[in-house]
Amino acid sequence: MQVKTKLSTSKSKHLVKSKGCLTSNFILKSSRVVVFIFSLAAILLVTIQLMAQANVSNEQKVKPAVIAIVGGTLIDGTGKEPLANALIIIEGDKIKAVGPASKIKAPEGAQKIEAAGKWILPGFIDCHIHLTSETSDLEYYRDSNSLATLRALQLMNMYLRCGVTAVRDVGSHVEAMQALVQAQKKGYIDSIRLYPCGDLITITGGHGYGMHGSLAVDGPWEWRKAVRQMYAAGFKHIKISPQFTLEEAKAAVEEAKMLGLHITAHGGGFSDTMPPTMTKVAIKAGVECIEHLNEMDDETLDMMARHQVFNVPTLYTYYASYQRNDINRFLIEKRHWSMAMHETLFKKVYKRKIVMGIGTDANGEYRELYPRIYFEEMKYFARLGMKPMEVIVCATRNGARILGLEDELGTIEAGKAADLQILNADPLKSFDNLGSPEVVILRGRVYKF
Numbered sequence: 001m002q003v004k005t006k007l008s009t010s011k012s013k014h015l016v017k018s019k020g021c022l023t024s025n026f027i028l029k030s031s032r033v034v035v036f037i038f039s040l041a042a043i044l045l046v047t048i049q050l051m052a053q054a055n056v057s058n059e060q061k062v063k064p065a066v067i068a069i070v071g072g073t074l075i076d077g078t079g080k081e082p083l084a085n086a087l088i089i090i091e092g093d094k095i096k097a098v099g100p101a102s103k104i105k106a107p108e109g110a111q112k113i114e115a116a117g118k119w120i121l122p123g124f125i126d127c128h129i130h131l132t133s134e135t136s137d138l139e140y141y142r143d144s145n146s147l148a149t150l151r152a153l154q155l156m157n158m159y160l161r162c163g164v165t166a167v168r169d170v171g172s173h174v175e176a177m178q179a180l181v182q183a184q185k186k187g188y189i190d191s192i193r194l195y196p197c198g199d200l201i202t203i204t205g206g207h208g209y210g211m212h213g214s215l216a217v218d219g220p221w222e223w224r225k226a227v228r229q230m231y232a233a234g235f236k237h238i239k240i241s242p243q244f245t246l247e248e249a250k251a252a253v254e255e256a257k258m259l260g261l262h263i264t265a266h267g268g269g270f271s272d273t274m275p276p277t278m279t280k281v282a283i284k285a286g287v288e289c290i291e292h293l294n295e296m297d298d299e300t301l302d303m304m305a306r307h308q309v310f311n312v313p314t315l316y317t318y319y320a321s322y323q324r325n326d327i328n329r330f331l332i333e334k335r336h337w338s339m340a341m342h343e344t345l346f347k348k349v350y351k352r353k354i355v356m357g358i359g360t361d362a363n364g365e366y367r368e369l370y371p372r373i374y375f376e377e378m379k380y381f382a383r384l385g386m387k388p389m390e391v392i393v394c395a396t397r398n399g400a401r402i403l404g405l406e407d408e409l410g411t412i413e414a415g416k417a418a419d420l421q422i423l424n425a426d427p428l429k430s431f432d433n434l435g436s437p438e439v440v441i442l443r444g445r446v447y448k449f
């Protein structure tokens, strides 16, 4: 339509010019002046309108949405006793104030969420997940990055519904992880917080070798380069997997620390040909965290405690593997693996006050265990002697510590991210009350279910 109008205007101008008359030239000139003045006025009007709109959006930026959660019982993730009749004020994507409703006031105009008779907890954190993990052998070989990305997003959204608001992915397709992080930044998708490692780093033939989401390299310089590659790909976390020499692990740790990345190691397992050497090597090299509880002697555990290395036990996924007779026979027969071994190690780690987080690690066919597996892991911790409040701290503050984000996430305190969940029943009475929150707030945005 616009093109047609332009054409007809230029045609009429041409006709007027061709007459070559002084009068018509004068009319033409004055009409041009009039058109020019009108155009100027129109431009001015549009500019004023745009400026007014800009002012409104600036005002909106200055005054972010304020939410007041009123009257619930607060379990803040620090391990403190629950606070009855609490008031939580959220401004934008941050928690502005927290306290007893009798002591602080909700600002005027705040959106109120009535929480009397309900429980408020921080969003939970899964420290060990493989979001793109395949569901069958066929997918393992024929999977595309696009499908893997969508599968990861499905799991992220499933978690949001359950109150898990952040995950650390410890080995998934690089491209899928990059796409999800970028899509969140650009606002294409709206899901839970994702902290990926990209490819886990192992040796040729090592644990995870050949898996989608692993990078096999050999020798210290190649290990350094692998860390640099993950850094260049935009990742802030590194995962290494046995076997590795002390030189290789040290090179990875040094490089990660120089680049400001966090680094964790898979602990032992089938690939640990001289148990419990690999875990000890990783700790000596300076990793921040050990994944799983596989064949650790007391000396290794003492080293972990001394160096304040974190641990993510992933007990339930092992339990499910024993149940399905899916643990390598060699480990059971020759290395005496059993659920009792993992459980004993859990108790030893707990006794040494090593910081533990909740991780699920349900790969392949075990993927069907999501999202329930997260809460099964919490129940497992409690069955092995942790108090319910301590387990909640593992799922919240400890998770944030393991992610290196203790100052930003994990607890309901002023200044922290507004990631929380509102439950209908007391989680301290039963963990069955977890996993179906009525409301989840993530980055200050309210999701009602």
Ligand SMILES: [Zn+2]
Pocket (backbone or CB within 6 Å): 128, 129, 130, 170, 361
């Ligand atoms: Zn894993």
